[in-house]
């Protein structure tokens with residue numbers, strides 16, 4: 001590309017709210033701006049007096065119980081540095097050559113990631129992926145690599161909108177794997193957002209070029225991959241003639257709205273008077289693969305893409321979704337629909353769960369209104385005992401809620417097209433619920449909180465006074481506010497464990513706990529900088545019913561801190577963990593957790609955690625990711641032999657730029673490139 005009038009990258013709009021740039025844990029003002037529109041600097045959109053989950057936690061989690069194990073690390077606690085890089089007992093063992101040899105020998109005995117013992121990776125800040133001894137990893141695909149035929153060889157100085165539509169997008173998040181034939185499969189990946197400061201050399205592109213290219217680096221990719229020679233390894237099929245199912249989904253891809261709100265007036269724009277057809281998907285964060293082989297993807301911090309002056313008649317609705325207008329990303333300069341003054345309904349067409357059939361590159365992706373509109377982290381589907389599809393969902397905002405959808409129809413078994421077509425209608429009719437958690441359950445002081453899913457609407461009936469079905473679905477946060485759900489600390493992934501039938505929710509952190517939310521002496525996680533993992537048990541083991549019980553599996557942080565809890569496992573034998581984000585399970589039912597924003601000073605990573613038996617709560621760090629990045633995915637696949645994961649935003653840090661990046665991983669260029677990797681047992 002030959003830029004017409006190069007504009008310094010520094011002129012990209014940044015709209016600080018409040019005082020000077022400041023860090024959030026390991027994050028800076030600039031990184032927060034690019035990531036989520038500085039959500040933590042904005043007022044909490046939920047201004048209701050609905051109770052907060054930490055008050056309920058305080059009721060069920062006896063202080064003594066939370067402190068269990070603290071005495072075991074008393075000495076370490078005295079020397080520990082809460083908030084600094086932790087010198088945990090596990091880390092201290094790093095130099096133990098005999099232990100390393102034993103762990104490596106054990107790792108050679110099996111390839112199964114669910115059962116193989118491994119020596120945890122110590123906290124570190126290296127600019128590399130570091131796996132447990134005995135394991136290794138490969139990079140499968142990087143930002144800019146060709147996905148579709150005709151894509152030019154990637155050159156950061158010759159980017160263009162047309163090229164970006166054919167290349168692997170930026171900031172890979174969710175990773176799914178759909179087996180196709182033989183040794184091949186389709187890798188399905190979300191591209192959540194862009195870091196313009198790391199993507200574009202200064203003085204090379206105009207502002208408009210940067211916007212057009214960045215827009216196309218959002219969305220999703222479908223990439224054909226093939227097993228490698230080493231068991232557990234995978235690689236991209238580079239001959240794109242042999243990859244006809246590859247696809248890029250981006251801002252120009254046409255989506256069909258489904259469900260009761262499709263066609264509603266609130267979803268109509270001048271370009272789409274039907275209110276049924278949307279171009280593009282934005283801020284796709286986590287996701288899941290459905291039992292029928294499609295992929296669900298959550299549209300999360302969509303509010304940041306709209307600029308201009310908000311319509312005063314929508315002030316309440318916009319405020320509840322954090323839609324503030326202003327300079328935003330300035331996208332209305334290249335596409336007027338992102339200007340609130342031009343198209344006040346356009347923001348209502350984002351914030352949904354989308355469904356993609358990766359096996360058919362000509363299929364029209366769907367946006368399911370029946371699953372409600374909020375900052376969707378993702379959606380995870382399990383088939384209940386009577387055949388209904390049940391989707392668990394989190395709204396990733398401080399003080400927002402957990403949701404569940406239960407379908408009216410039932411699952412059609414089978415792998416054929418007919419079954420898939422039938423199953424792709426399951427998420428269009430049913431009932432949407434929001435969660436209320438109580439801490440005063442049976443009252444024996446153990447982990448016995450109770451909970452209830454409160455219905456908001458079915459596809460034909462609203463259960464919220466004064467709101468229609470369409471209003472409940474388009475303004476789900478406002479609908480939920482009025483039925484008394486429990487405010488949560490930023491719900492990220494919520495997924496069911498296919499082995500024990502329980503549901504696990506990552507509550508990543510709440511940086512303003514103690515300021516906007518009350519703290520008391522009994523609160524086990526005052527400040528909650530490191531997050532926790534909630535475990536929900538559906539009543540009678542049936543995901544479709546309204547009642548459940550809950551407890552805490554993990555209160556994350558430095559094991560030396562009295563605030564932490566590791567499922568009752570002795571704290572002198574666990575890895576430090578901070579800010580859980582994505583969760584998945586191996587076929588033994590172990591929980592695998594990736595982290596985002598480690599507040600303990602180490603790089604982020606991925607951890608294995610047994611949830612049953614004598615090792616329940618034994619957190620072990622399996623890998624760490626490079627400087628400035630978060631670990632996404634993760635996905636255990638191929639007979640527990642492969643751990644797929646995404647390295648998102650390597651190099652993201654205060655002052656980090658294309659020319660002076662905080663990371664150059666994966667070290668194929670002198671600037672960082674977000675990439676999807678696979679970890680497996682070394683030969």
Ligand code: FEO
Pocket residue numbers: 192285286300377396491492581
């Ligand atoms: Fe995109 Fe809630 O993480």
Ligand code: CA
Pocket residue numbers: 285286377492493581582
């Ligand atoms: Ca996430």
Ligand code: CA
Pocket residue numbers: 581596630
């Ligand atoms: Ca994240």
